[in-house]
Amino acid sequence: MPNKSKTSWLLKLSKRRKFVLISLLLSFGIMIVQAITNDLSRYIIIGVLAIFSILLTIWSLKEDLHKIAWFIAPILPTYFITALNLFYFLLPENIFVRIGLILLFAIGMYSLLLTENIFVVGALRTIQLLRAAQASGFVFSLFISFLLFDTVFSFRLSPWINSLLVFPISFPLILQAIWSSTLDEKLEKPVLWYSLILAWVLTQGALFISMWPVSIVIASLFLVTxxxxxxxxxxxxxxxxxxxxxxxxxVQVGIIVLVIIFFAARWGGGS
Known part of the structure; x- marks a missing residue:
């Protein structure tokens, strides 16, 4: 009987309460990652949290999920927790940094789940706040991309490897961002082709910028632009x-960033 009551309690949770619960549970997972000192164990936990993020996102949205949305809806939440966990390795080990990161994640994950909820419902019927959700998803896509690109460049790998890593990182993010503008029930060819082309352009951009004498932040900013x-x-x-x-x-935004990158480059050969 106790187990049955616990199950029924979970089933009766409203979506917003599910979003709060998921944000808290995954925030606790980030605390575990921060407490672990072994790098291999950290990466394993990050992978486990990514899987949990997929399952929990589907659980919270399953009432309205349909067709392609089953696969696209978990992308941003899963990428978000993975990107923040990986980016944490690049930050100074400080209690305030840890607390700030957890707060950023908790608030961000809740907002992301609200955004995904609007997308999956908006794919079924007309809904208010769709424009706001699309703007929010767009910003989150760029922010998450910046964190992941920054992580890739921080390893200081060869330009070719950077290029190869950027494609699998960027393609799912681009796919969900383009889909969110149409909210089709199935994955239409234009959405898929546009996603592949833009992801390919980013791989070429990663190859190009990896050969320039710019900082990691500037290189990441270039790809995000x-x-x-x-x-x-x-x-x-x-x-x-x-x-x-x-x-x-x-195009003007792109030109401005290119000019900034040109002048930010260390043409003197500094490291």
Missing amino acids: IMYVGLGIIQQALLDRLFPQTVREY
């Missing part, structure tokens, strides 16, 4: 809102 411009133009094109002024605005 490509993603920002590419996603922005693709999303507007799919929504039939791609006007010349819109293209100019996105």
